[in-house]
Amino acid sequence: MAYLKELKVTFTRKRVDDDLLNRPVESPEQVYALFKDMHNETKEKVVVLHLNPQLEILSYEVASIGSAKATLMEPVELYRNAILARASSLIVVHNHPSGTCKPSQADIGIAMRLHELGVIHGMPLQDFIIIGDDAYSSFQEDGRFR
Template sequence: MAYLKELKVTFTRKRVDDDLLNKPVDSPEQVYALFKDMQNETKEKVVVLHLNPQLEVLSYELAAIGTGTQALIDPVELYRNAMLARAHSLIVVHNHPSGNPKASPADLDMAKRLLDVGKLLGMELQDFIIIGDDTYTSLRQDKVF
């Protein structure tokens, strides 16, 4: 006898202010308001927001927890889970425990890889946001892409 794996996708909830949901995510400030508590983390964390065609948040995923200086992100994993959530596009958010939200060369390289994969899949990367101490950096806002 053999076994067949069953895929189960489950969702949990995060309490947020009513005014942050059910409207399009049209600025990095909105994303920062949702996840600014990441600035207090001692390890790098990567969160992916799954968006519908109207750019409203469908769900989010804690995609990676790393060390104090880096987190391993696999574009295939990010996009696979976004597809399971039936996302149209996504936003990647991660923190820098150092407090400095300036994009590192590794951040820029990962953002480019995610952009390329997103173009192939037809699932656009809307933004790549880095959270630091009481501030953030948006690669879209900074015209990196």
């Protein structure tokens, strides 16, 4: 007898201000307002926002939790779950427990791989945002995705 695996996807809810949702994501500041509490985390964390064609947030997932200095981000995994969520595009939010929001070489490399994969699959990476101590860095604002 063979077995077939059933994929189960569950969703939980996060309480946020009403004015931050139910409208298109228009700026990195809007995303930062939703996830600025990530700067208090003691471990690196990766959160992926799944967006509809109007750039409204459909859902989000905690894609990875690492150590104080690093975390693992597999582009295929991030896009697989975005496809399951029926997203049209995505935003990756990542924290640096050290407090700096300056992208590391690893951040730049993975963000560019995610961007390229998004172009290939027609599901663009809208932004890659790094959260530090009361500040953020946005790859879109810095012009890295041109």
